[in-house]
Amino acid sequence: MTESAPAPLDAQASGGAPPRGTRAPVGEYAFAAVCAALGVYAIIGAGFIRVPPGSASVLGPRVFPYAVGVLLVAASVAVIVQVARGRRGVPDDGEDVDPDAPTDWLTVAKLVAFFLTQLVLIEWAGWPIGVAVLFAGAAWSLGAKRWWVAVLAGLGLGLVTQLVFGAWLGLSLPAGPLLDWIPIFHG
Amino acid sequence: MDSLTALLEGFATALQPQYLLYALFGVFIGTAVGVLPGIGPAMTVALLLPLTYSLDPTGALIVFAGIYYGGMYGGSTTSILLNTPGESASIVTALEGNRMAKTGRGAAALATAAIGSFVAGTAATLALTFLAPGIARLAVQLGPADYFALIVVAFLTVGALLGSSVPRGLASLGLGLLLGLVGTEVLSGQQRYTFGVPSLADGIDVVIIAVGLFALGETLYVASRLRHGPVRVIPVTRGWRTWMSRRDWSRSWRPWLRGTAIGFPIGTIPAGGADVATFLSYATERKLARGEAKGEFGRGAIEGVAGPEAANNAAAAGVLVPLLTLGLPTTATAAIIISAFQSYGIRPGPMLFENQSGLVWALIASLYLGNVMLLVLNLPLVGMWVKVLRIPRPYLYAGILAFAGLGAYALHFNVLDTLTLLVVGVVGFLMRRYGYPVAPMVVGGILGPMAEEQLRKSMAISQGDLSYLVHSPFAIVAYSTLAVIVGLGMWLKRRKARLEASAPFPAEQPAQDAERVE
Numbered sequence: 001m002t003e004s005a006p007a008p009l010d011a012q013a014s015g016g017a018p019p020r021g022t023r024a025p026v027g028e029y030a031f032a033a034v035c036a037a038l039g040v041y042a043i044i045g046a047g048f049i050r051v052p053p054g055s056a057s058v059l060g061p062r063v064f065p066y067a068v069g070v071l072l073v074a075a076s077v078a079v080i081v082q083v084a085r086g087r088r089g090v091p092d093d094g095e096d097v098d099p100d101a102p103t104d105w106l107t108v109a110k111l112v113a114f115f116l117t118q119l120v121l122i123e124w125a126g127w128p129i130g131v132a133v134l135f136a137g138a139a140w141s142l143g144a145k146r147w148w149v150a151v152l153a154g155l156g157l158g159l160v161t162q163l164v165f166g167a168w169l170g171l172s173l174p175a176g177p178l179l180d181w182i183p184i185f186h187g
Numbered sequence: 188m189d190s191l192t193a194l195l196e197g198f199a200t201a202l203q204p205q206y207l208l209y210a211l212f213g214v215f216i217g218t219a220v221g222v223l224p225g226i227g228p229a230m231t232v233a234l235l236l237p238l239t240y241s242l243d244p245t246g247a248l249i250v251f252a253g254i255y256y257g258g259m260y261g262g263s264t265t266s267i268l269l270n271t272p273g274e275s276a277s278i279v280t281a282l283e284g285n286r287m288a289k290t291g292r293g294a295a296a297l298a299t300a301a302i303g304s305f306v307a308g309t310a311a312t313l314a315l316t317f318l319a320p321g322i323a324r325l326a327v328q329l330g331p332a333d334y335f336a337l338i339v340v341a342f343l344t345v346g347a348l349l350g351s352s353v354p355r356g357l358a359s360l361g362l363g364l365l366l367g368l369v370g371t372e373v374l375s376g377q378q379r380y381t382f383g384v385p386s387l388a389d390g391i392d393v394v395i396i397a398v399g400l401f402a403l404g405e406t407l408y409v410a411s412r413l414r415h416g417p418v419r420v421i422p423v424t425r426g427w428r429t430w431m432s433r434r435d436w437s438r439s440w441r442p443w444l445r446g447t448a449i450g451f452p453i454g455t456i457p458a459g460g461a462d463v464a465t466f467l468s469y470a471t472e473r474k475l476a477r478g479e480a481k482g483e484f485g486r487g488a489i490e491g492v493a494g495p496e497a498a499n500n501a502a503a504a505g506v507l508v509p510l511l512t513l514g515l516p517t518t519a520t521a522a523i524i525i526s527a528f529q530s531y532g533i534r535p536g537p538m539l540f541e542n543q544s545g546l547v548w549a550l551i552a553s554l555y556l557g558n559v560m561l562l563v564l565n566l567p568l569v570g571m572w573v574k575v576l577r578i579p580r581p582y583l584y585a586g587i588l589a590f591a592g593l594g595a596y597a598l599h600f601n602v603l604d605t606l607t608l609l610v611v612g613v614v615g616f617l618m619r620r621y622g623y624p625v626a627p628m629v630v631g632g633i634l635g636p637m638a639e640e641q642l643r644k645s646m647a648i649s650q651g652d653l654s655y656l657v658h659s660p661f662a663i664v665a666y667s668t669l670a671v672i673v674g675l676g677m678w679l680k681r682r683k684a685r686l687e688a689s690a691p692f693p694a695e696q697p698a699q700d701a702e703r704v705e
Contacts, residue, residue, distance in 0.1 A: 027617075045380055049377055091622055101412040108407050108411050165597065170241050
């Protein structure tokens with residue numbers, strides 16, 4: 001879907017800079033550079049893979065990783081060359097995507113932060129609480145009008161998923177210290 | 188005749204009440220999630236994986252087949268009733284269907300899409316029934332070098348053909364291959380790229396890659412450029428019994444059949460899946476239109492909904508041919524389905540029809556049943572799908588995040604998986620932001636390990652002689668076909684670009700403007 005999007009679209013999308021060319025596409029270079037670095041890491045890392053002594057196999061465990069690293073480096077360099085020549089990437093379309101909006105990094109950061117709470121909350125406070133915090137936080141970050149609706153919906157979703165997946169389908173989701181004493185949440 | 192008996196046995200399994208319920212559940216939930224805006228078939232399948240974790244293999248695959256077909260159906264409802272272009276596979280439906288809805292013919296558009304999907308889905312499943320066993324019998328004779336050739340074909344077509352830029356597609360493929368390398372290597376038991384973390388020694392689950400890229404990455408991306416303000420859904424009037432007039436029927440049936448004929452073969456070859464098929468069908472219908480219909484194209488021609496929608500569903504069934512007979516996923520959705528198979532210890536491929544014939548035929552039978560259910564469900568329940576479309580976006584995407592988290596955590600009940608998911612999700616966000624296609628990464632993640640295994644097997648057989656890779660006629664044919672496919676793909680892509688240039692999307696251009704262009 002992306003190939004035919006008009007040129008001004010991608011210029012606007014990269015940080016809201018008005019016309020193309022007034023601002024270097026730092027993000028594009030950075031992402032391609034990270035990909036290239038991962039390729040280099042794959043190549044260096046391949047050298048450290050232990051080849052078991054006396055293994056008769058012709059192609060050891062290192063060859064394929066070398067090839068992947070080379071592919072990644074080559075493709076990333078090609079992308080960098082393309083960008084330098086003015087062929088920028090065209091951001092994705094979507095039903096809820098506003099093609100003219102600049103990237104809202106703050107919202108993305110908030111969502112990532114709320115997702116990170118799962119790492120602590122699932123095991124410490126239990127699945128329902130973890131979901132409630134993630135859901136309410138994400139909905140608030142995305143501009144939900146009433147925060148208490150988001151919290152209530154999040155709590156509801158947490159409890160329902162706990163019951164359906166934990167108790168009914170038998171996945172061992174931790175109910176958390178607040179709910180563990182209720183038999184139905186025990187699974 | 189063999190396959191007919193097997194199919195009947197499959198029906199005997201799939202018609203058991205409990206499996207029938209599973210199929211109904213699968214198509215229902217698949218449509219419901221597929222209708223949600225911003226959720227394509229791949230994301231539907233990835234998000235709903237946890238539902239099947241505790242079922243038996245047959246039940247799980249039946250639910251899965253339902254979700255797969257349901258997700259495809261759901262997408263068309265979204266693109267017809269929402270004002271904005273949607274998932275790639277049904278975007279041309281949005282082109283004509285959306286305009287039909289705007290002129291008060293939404294009901295006819297929905298009906299021709301649903302019935303066309305049913306006709307095409309059934310015909311294509313029929314083709315699958317009779318083609319697949321034969322292909323599987325041929326595939327049994329393939330050696331590791333042949334498989335390697337096939338995988339290389341899949342890599343390059345998916346990597347180079349999807350998305351707008353070849354190097355970006357290949358970089359995405361490389362990232363997927365790198366993720367596929369992480370873990371304990373099968374042949375010599377060495378750990379690679381695990382940083383000594385025990386949970387990484389088992390490798391990174393493809394489910395994490397898929398959910399991370401599709402659910403999390405997509406949500407982060409949409410969040411970064413969210414369209415604010417009220418959701419505009421085009422109202423549908425009229426009862427569902429009188430949806431299609433006699434004239435609508437007579438204008439629809441030929442495009443349905445043509446769409447099927449275009450969609451199924453394209454689905455079976457690795458050429459970008461349903462996406463290409465729908466565009467080709469749209470272009471065909473537009474060219475063949477005569478008289479009144481010709482003038483309607485661009486303002487809501489029913490042929491422009493019927494054909495592409497049929498092609499879309501026929502291609503969805505076509506994708507199952509290489510998936511079941513060769514174990515080759517040619518789309519991101521297919522890659523996720525393979526990973527679901529693998530989680531039950533089932534390896535799709537030529538042996539599947541021999542070793543697990545009961546399971547495969549039950550799956551195929553449930554595809555027929557699912558199609559009927561979808562037809563029955565979709566038309567009367569449109570009112571409900573419309574309500575689903577109105578879900579306020581903050582809650583919708585918050586819910587997607589919660590289910591993505593569930594999908595990752597429920598894999599091994601280890602929060603490290605959640606962390607991996609987040610990292611992959613951020614990568615997916617950046618890829619969308621900078622115009623990298625994500626599908627090659629998923630395909631690379633699942634096919635990478637297979638490619639390495641086949642390559643090393645062939646090298647072991649040939650004692651390191653590289654020419655062994657092209658010793659068999661099959662491999663030679665595969666590599667030459669690759670050249671043809673890449674050439675053909677480039678041609679199709681150019682055609683598609685021309686088509687898009689000549690028929691702008693409703694969202695990018697005000698309606699009056701578009702009409703002037705026509």
